[in-house]
Amino acid sequence: MQFSHQKQGLLIVLSGPSGAGKGTVCARLRNFMPELTYSVSATTRKPREGEQEGVNYFFKTREEFEEMIRNDELLEWAEYVGNYYGTPRRFVEERLAEGQDVLLEIEVQGAMQIKRRFPHGVFIFLVPPSLEELRRRIEGRGTETDEVVERRLDTAAKELGLIEHYDYVVVNDRVDAACDRIRSIIIAEHCRRERLMAIRE
């Protein structure tokens, strides 16, 4: 009889309200946990300077993207400001099948689509320490009108209502602390009794 924590690949979904700092935390996490596989989105948006195919995005034409939708090649997708964004299914499923942990950083509506397909994924909700802090962060950018700030706060408050669909809540009080909590959640999930593989020899 043998006990080993290796290895069933976990799908980890990092989501949370607008302004919680998902992008910042995910960028730091890439250095903090290089052993994770980070899902790469497909988009019809044009590449910006320095962006690389297969690293930042998979760049697609509208025709290609709509064909992916028809062929059920996307785990979730949405249209923002005239461009499609989505999560290619094959990339995620192949890495999981290889036993790798895959992290998806995604907005809350997309996360709910993922949950329908992967109910056993690990769903992490990133939140700001308070709505007051969220307001300071949004206002601090200094680039948005009062009306836009109010609308973003209103959206964030509504998105917070989706918290009940998540397994874990991580407060983004400090980016390093948030990354350590996410790493801990992933390690702990591999230790859950139901996930541990007991291989009888």
Add this chain to the structure above:
Amino acid sequence: MQFSHQKQGLLIVLSGPSGAGKGTVCARLRNFMPELTYSVSATTRKPREGEQEGVNYFFKTREEFEEMIRNDELLEWAEYVGNYYGTPRRFVEERLAEGQDVLLEIEVQGAMQIKRRFPHGVFIFLVPPSLEELRRRIEGRGTETDEVVERRLDTAAKELGLIEHYDYVVVNDRVDAACDRIRSIIIAEHCRRERLMAIRE
């Protein structure tokens, strides 16, 4: 509205079969996680050189211990080789009430007694990487007869059957790795949605 990971004290029960290395892991953990409160057992055994009251044990007479049993002052207790051992209730309950995380290192029968009183505790089962490794560890001591080795292995195999009552399984392949997994489990449990306190202002 505020989100904070602080702070409901968690009761963490570290148990596992005889020979898994509970004592070694717990000793390392005291350096690795000094912020945890480590439960101190009561015993009727005589203090050994260097052992301090309230640090290593609470030393009691048989009369005192039996009075504690009658007064329901012990969370669990048992008698081994003519001496009583038990977990004083007040020490654990007071620290939890203060919001401190309390770790109990305890054999499997005691852990089952604790579980009846604290079903929401965090139950961690420490296991050796394999029964072959367990045999090597027991034989490696070189102090026990073949019969004793066989009996200890037999006991460990039976104790492994209690694994289903635990939330987490930690493989003690390396002591440092086991400690990091235990730390991760504690951090992750504080992030579980159900435990997070959302304090509306």
